[in-house]
Amino acid sequence: SQTIHQWPATLVQPVGSPLSLECTVEGTSNPNLYWYRQAAGRGLQLLFYSVGIGQISSEVPQNLSASRPQDRQFILSSKKLLLSDSGFYLCAWTRGQGSSYEQYFGPGTRLTVT
């Protein structure tokens, strides 16, 4: 069966510090991978998605970036965090060939920028 992992679960970082969040998927190959952010009490905002190694599509221009160094690994990064980067970050995967298939979500990382 497939499993998706995210770490860390919780993170408190000062403004201006770097960020690296990691997401890995087990039990499948060639998944589509997604990063979402959810501000407190708000809906889901798609940040990045990837249909293959090294292929990243950005949805929202901001100081975040994403990389996919391996087939089942997706990393969200920032060189300098802003207060507005606080939120709940969710990684998701779906079988390739588009989003006609459901997405499965990881447990999330709760980021607080102070």
Next chain:
Amino acid sequence: AQKVTQAQTEISVVEKEDVTLDCVYETRDTTYYLFWYKQPPSGELVFLIRRNSFDEQNEISGRYSWNFQKSTSSFNFTITASQVVDSAVYFCALSDEGAQKLVFGQGTRLTINP
């Protein structure tokens, strides 16, 4: 352009009442897919159902049922005999054929009071 509207921001009912969560969507495609997700207080989104545009048959799973009506572009979700454990934020989502991402509604926060 695709759009999903969940007009009910918050709903609060007493346990054992039936409750319906509304979802209205917009798309120009004839082939598309609709989804419902549940986000309990823990934060992880849980996939509930996927329905394609050619299957208008209503679905029932235990206390959950879904009513898909193409004529009104709606995909409503009903919980029968609600329980406290049903308290969560529920998201409706849409994907066109071949699209690589989902479009989510803003979510409905459902509170079931004992």
